Amino acid sequence: MLPTVPLYLLPGVLPMTQVNPFYNFSGMDPMMTPPFLPVPSIFNMQTNLINVMSMQAMTPLPQPNALSLTGLPTIIPTVPLPEAIRKKSSYQIYTIPSAGQQTLGNEKNRTAKNIKKPLNAFMLFNKENRNTSLEENEYDQMPILTPMVPTLEAMKTESANQIDTIPSTVQRVSLNRRQKKENYIKKPLNAFMLFIKENRKTVLEENGYDQIPAGEINKELGRRWRETSHEERQKYFELARIEKQLHKDKYPEWSAKDNYPKNPKKANKRIHDPTQHLAEMCRARFGIENKAKWCKYCLQKKKCILSREITQSYEEEITSETSRGSTETASSSATTPTDLALNQASSTPQSREESLQTSLSTNSEAEEEEKA
DNA sequence: GCCCCTTTGAAGTCG
């Protein structure tokens, strides 16, 4: 025997003509958070997913034949999910059809005249249980019926289906490559990344879509983030928390370390990579006004020649250490000039500076010889 | 097609 589901719990049906105290249209004052919901008062409908659920719960019974004050049937048009929520999730949690566009399935369903029948008991049961009965692969191939205002479960489902499937142009290349190599799962976005994602377009618009380097945009976004109020930031932290939870639900076995270098020796090397302490690029050392002193790699915005040399020698050192075994000490292997420079660099700031100068001058001489 | 730049935050690693 299936439980009776009240019609007002059906997702996606929120008459625009009904007054809903949980919904804030843009331009209105923020909502008052009801005392029975564990929702911080700083959140309003535009960003809080819990409130989406409460919005559903507050959805009145549809009156199929009744006309509202506007003369429209009360079950249409539905209130689209607030813009802010639509933008928030990097997983494209749900798909909201734009005005005049019905994205549910075939051409027939795309017509504005097509009003779907309310779900009967079996359809509700089917909707509730279909996902759990499908294998993962089959699941991905199933068509998605997306409610206008989803349940949290539906949001999780949509997230699971759509994660990594709508990458940007640049991301697409990278993802495809990685996905060919392995079943690559990306990290969930943190609060700042969500902030960037939402506000990058604004910064671009303000600058007339000039070709601003992404680095410069992010500098500006970083500045704006620091200027953002605590309350505003909290929205993004809350969204990041939800993103993380959705990610965890979808990939319970995934860990951030999965995206770290597979070779533990290599990863370990990175952590102890002395170039991390010596990676002062020519720009930092000489300044932009002294570009003439920069090495050719820094001029090409590449890794500084110094870092390259030190990294190379360090890798050689690691290799030789590995082949010799662990009986010898690292200091005894410092037989090359760069190794010596490394050892010096790790001793005092002064000697470190000298070693840098030596390395750079050596590089300049070599380049001059090349030219000659 | 890879890497760099640049930002902040989360999470992992290491001593």
Added chain:
DNA sequence: CGACTTCAAAGGGGC
């Protein structure tokens, strides 16, 4: 536990 590293987004540009 603190210090440090890597990776999330973005896209132009160099190689």
